[in-house]
Amino acid sequence: MTTPIAKTVTTPATPVDQSLLYPSPYKEFWQAFSRNKGAVAGLMFMCLIVFCALFAPWVAPHNPSEQYRDFLLTPPVWLEGGNWQFILGTDELGRDLLSRLITGARLSLLIGLSSVLISLIPGVFLGLLAGFFPRILGPSIMRLMDVMLALPSLLLAVAIVAILGPGLINTVIAIAIVSLPSYVRLTRAAVMGELNRDYVTAARLAGAGLPRLMFVTVLPNCMAPLIVQATLSFSSAILDAAALGFLGLGVQPPTPEWGTMLASARDYIERAWWVVSLPGLTILLSVLAINLMGDGLRDALDPKLKNAA
C-alpha cells in the first residue's frame, strides 16, 4: 500500500525547473527549420541526391558509359515501346539514362560543393579585411569586386574557361571566381554592422588581437547570411556548370554531367523528348530543392525573421 503513494510523491519532484534549462542552439534551429515544410521537402530531396551521388555505382542499374547498341533511344517504361531494363529510357548511343543521371549527380554536387568552398573561403577573408580596414584596403577590394559584378556572370565564366581551357577543374574555378563578389560584399556589410557593437570594444579591451577579433569575435556573428548565400550559390553553381557544359565549355563527354547530357541530346528533341527533358528536369528539381532549403535556413538563422520573441 505504501509504495504507490511514495511513487506519486517522488515523481513531481524529479523534473528540473524547465525555465532554467536552455534549449541547445541546434534544437532551436531544427524547430525553426522544420516549421517550413518546403524547406524540409527540399532537404529530403537533397538527401536523396546526396545518397545517389555517394553510392552511385551500387544504386545505378547499369554502367553509365555502357552502350547498348540494340536499344538506341528506347523510351521510358511508361511509354509505348518502353522496357523495364531501362526505366527512364536510353540516349542516342544506347546508354541508360537513369544510370547517367545518378552518376551525373556526383559531378554536379562535386562542382557545387567545391566551387562554393573555393569562393567562400577567400570571399570571407577578403570581406573581413575590407570591413576591418575601411581606409585604403577596404575600398580597393570593393572596387575590384564592383568591376567583377559589372560583367554578366555567365559571360565572365565563359571568358575564364576560354582562357583556362574547358574541363572539370577549370569549370569549378570559373564558377568560384564569378561568385566571389557576393561573399565579399555580404561579409563586409555584416562585419561593418558588428564592429560598432560594444562587444567588439569589450573584446579589444579584454586584450584580443586583430586575428582573434576577426575570426573568433566577429566572424561567427556574420555567419547566418553567409550560410544562406552559400546554399543559394550552390544551386547557381550547378546551373552555371550545366550552362557551361551545354555550351561545350564545361565537363567534356562522355563524362555524364547534366548540362553536357542536355547539350549532346538537343538534336533528338523532336524524336526522343526524354533524352533532353529528364536531365533538364533533374537540374530544375535539384536547384529548386536547394533554394527551398536555403530559404528555410534563412528563416531559421536570421534572428530578424524569427517569430519567437
Added chain:
Amino acid sequence: MSLLQIKNLNVRFGDANAVPVVDGLDLNVNEGEVLAIVGESGSGKSVTMMALMGLIDAPGRITADALSFDGNDMLKLSGRQRRKVVGKDMAMVFQDPMTALNPSYTVGFQIEEVLRQHLGLRGKAARQRALELLKKVEIPAAESRLDAYPHQLSGGMSQRVAIAMAIAGEPKLLIADEPTTALDVTIQAQIMELLLNLQKEQNMALILITHDLAVVAETAKRVCVMYAGQAVEVGQVPELFDLPAHPYSEALLAAIPEHSEGAERLATLPGIVPGRYDRPEGCLLSPRCPYVQDNCRRQRPSLDPQAHSQVRCFYPLNQEVA
C-alpha cells in the same frame, strides 16, 4: 601617487587643427575612489575613457602631457603591453548590455576567455571561477546561466554578466559608462548598488560616467562636470551640489525636474552646445551663460581652484565661505 593621472588630454578627429573633442582635460583618480563624470551627450565623457584605454582609432589623435595609470605611461606602451594592462587592471562596463556580450558564445565561455587571457586559468579552474563571479554579481541559478547565450538573458541580467566579465581580472579601476541608462528604473537601482558593493569589497576605483545627477549625489565622492570637451568644474560631492560654482553646473542642477516643481516649464539653459563651426572665441559657455561679461566672450578661462572646487570661470558663483 594617484592611480590614474591625466594631464592636458586632447583628443581630435582629423588633422592637428581640428576642433578638439576633449580639450585640455586634467583628471586624477585615487585608489578606491568613486569619481563621477557628468555632462550632456557629446561633451567628451566616453571619448576620454576610450582615449585612456587606447581605443581611439585613426583619424582620431590623442595628445597629453601625462596619461599614466598605476605607474604605466599609457601613451608609451606598445599594443601588446597595453593589452596586458587594459582589461585586467582597468576594465569597463558598457551602456547597452544587449550589445556588450557576443551573441555567438555562451556567457560562461566569454567570462572564461577573460580569465584565460589575464589570469591564465584554464579548464575546471576557469569554470569554477566564472561561476563564483556570476554568484558575486548576484545572478540567480548561476550554474545554469553559464551555458546560456546572451539572447536568453534579460537586460539587467546581461548587465550583471558584463560586470562579472569586467571584474574577472580584479581591476584596480572600473569604468562604468552609463551602466544604467539602458535599464528600467528598478533594475537601475539594483545595478548601482551592485557596482558600489563590488567597489567597496574589492577596493577598486570607480569612474562613473552618467547623465543621472541623482545617482551621482548618492554614490560619488568627487564629480567632474564636463561641457563641450572641457572639465568646467571638479569638486567634492555635497559642496558641488549645494554650492555650484560654475554657471553650467548650476544650470545642470536647476534642470533636475524636482527643482522646477510648481513651475509651468522645466528650467533649461537656452541655446545648444557649440559645434565644430560655431565654437566661441572666449569661454565655451559664453553664448548661453546668464552671467556673461565682456571678457568672457574674448578670453577662455582656465580651470582654477576656487573656494570649494576647481572651476573654469572668471566669475564663479557661491564663493562665500561659510
